[in-house]
Amino acid sequence: MSPVTRLILKRLGMSLIVLVGVSMLIFTIARVIPGDPARIALGPNATAEQVEALRQRLHLDEPLPVQYGYFIRDLAQGDLGISLYTNRPVTADIAQFLPATLELIFVAGAMMILIGLPLGVISARYRGTWVDNAVRVASLLGVSAPSFVWAVILMLLFAFFLPLFPIAGRIADSYAIPHVTGFLFIDTLLAGNLAAFSNAAWHIVLPAFALALSGIGQAARLTRSNMVETYDRPFIEMAQSYGFPERRIANRYAFRPSMIPSLTIIGLDFAAMLGNAFLVEAVFAWPGLSRYGVAVILRKDLNAIVGTVLIISAMFLIVNIIVDLVIAFINPRIRLSQRAAA
């Protein structure tokens, strides 16, 4: 078995353990916080018998471990239960709302990598000059305000005062795109509607950028500091004394070793967007998982809370596995060593 296969299997196994832990934790927390989900769902006018009946149907009258047993049994069949808020299966709700959030996060993540890393490389290559200072100030600005503040600022500047971008939503109402995957970028292309595609892209710019800004700043700062450190290493001096082109030194010989420590943090930032997206979605009326997530938490919709948290944890773990693989790809020590995944 190759070291990379081992790494993947090991990471998958560990992720499964983490998911079980998270499910136990959120399952318990959702049930021990005060408030009766059945009462909230049925409203103040329901009779005590009606509430009791719902409690029994939800197994709320049984001990926690037994309830968890039911949960695991259903989960194994791909069933996360019925949401008391929408009265639909939680899986159907998630399938409806998750793609919008994922689309937002993917675009924001792409912005973080495609803008943040090059800024860091440029900053390190021209360290000490005005270019470096400008990048450092800008990236500090990016990290120093939370995403929802940026969301409001960007919306005011570029959608309200200067109406370059739409103020809210995912796509103009005039486009009727059949729901296939839920990802508008994919669905519009499947429908062969390029105008709708560009309309969707136009809608996603501001929210994604607001979400990405702190990540861009973080990625630029990390890349810069790791590259500046790498520039002091003997192998860069070797490259310079042999006259390797400066641009290749920056983009290759200094960049790749510097990415090894940066990537872990960048992966965490990427995953942190899952949480930040909630507020950005609220600002831009983005029909993603956030509105659903907040609504179900306020209503103590147990199944939906557990389902939403589990899905977000799973996304977090997947991102981490991807980051580990990318690190293994750029770091031959991990790729080639048998002790890699330890």
Add this chain to the structure above:
Amino acid sequence: MTFPKAAIPTLRIDDLHLSFRTYTGLIEVLHGISLHIRRGERVALVGESGSGKSVTARIILGLLQMTRSARVDGLLEFEGRNLSKLSAAERHRLRGTRMSMIFQDPTSSLNPVYPVITQFHEVLKRGEPAINVEVARERASALLAEVFIPDPQRVLDSYPFQLSGGMNQRVMIAMALANEPALLIADEPGTALDVTVQAQTLHLMRDLVVKHHTAVLFISHNLGVVREFADRVYVIYKGRIVEHGTAAGLFDDPRHPYTRALLDAIPRITGGGIPEIRDAAEEYFAPMVVHEGCGEPGGAA
């Protein structure tokens, strides 16, 4: 000063000053050093840490001049061309082609995330920009065979951390000589290796530079190694050359107090413990001693 073509030294440094701008003012590190290296000659620059050996090497390569806090004055002539009059691009063209360098620690001087072939290809591209990776691989394995690496293909596909220090040093030597440079700067080569491996690789390096007629500036604090390797020796102390002579002459008859102290600093195998040397002494600043027949071309003495 003009020389007949054949007599143009590979490197001539005259009255080289280096200072760094700091918050507290200008700090001078080199106080006017002069040295020259003739074609194919092996010259050693010997001194303790901080004496200015390594900065001299970086000035010759033109790397230190890119540091904005550094100020370099004095004449630097390489193969008859005044280096300070060349543009940055022209100086860049010399690096890795006409002059190259070998470092203290071969393993950390090779990029850890790229296999040897990638870096060797990059080095060969300096001499022949259009070279493709197949041709580079062929050339590189021939060059590695020349430094007695038994399995060049395997080494080329390895990462530096998979190879021993001695193996990496051989790779570095092969890279340094790949483009037939006129000048090889060896900055404490192999100091990070163990003594026997260092000795082997130094012998190898000497045989190759003799074969290729490469001039060498050999920077070291190790007098035993210098005696084996160099034709001529400059002793440097705190940014000044204090003694200059042929290797044989200087070791048989050290005349400057600092040189004598440096020679006394070698622990003897016959015992006597670690020698007692004063850190600094008034007499170390005595005027430069130049041995007979060893003056600077075109200079005084």
